[in-house]
Amino acid sequence: MSFTSDEKPIGYFLVRTTRVVKLAFHHAFNQLGIDLTPEQWVILEQLFHTNDLSQKDLADDSFKNAPTISRIIDVLCKKGWTERIKGTKDKRVIHVHLTDEGREIVKRVIDRVEYIRAKGWDNLSKSDYKTLLRILNQIFDNYNIDDHE
Secondary structure, eight states, rough: OOOOGGGGGGGHHHHHHHHHHHHHHHHHHTTTTTTHHHHHHHHHHHHHHSOOOEEEHHHHHHTTTTHHHHHHHHHHHTTTSSSEESSHHHHHHEEEEEHHHHHHHHHHHHHHHHHHHHTTTTTTOOHHHHHHHHHHHHHHHHOOOOOOO
């Protein structure tokens, strides 16, 4: 069955757009000679802006499940960009800390990341941005698992 562009489900456009954005990030990181994935970047950026987050907070903020976030952090720790630290008050809580090397990686890529983000908004207005954000937030709310039984 073939669909015309205006008949395709919204998921098609979301997946297509997500894919091309991820490819842009992969290409940029490769050009910089940095072994980094977009998923790893999300965690590094979170830690850069709010260091020393729990694994649970990182998972919640990035919409990843616990096993996925754990694997990403494992890789980032092996690269020397993050480290796990047991909580001082509750030893069961594991915090993730950005190392000096991790901070340097973020500083090396942040300008390119900002360029890629801005590129996505070429030929679009602030009104377009607000409209898209409103629509995406509404779709998110419509599917929010916490609201459904």
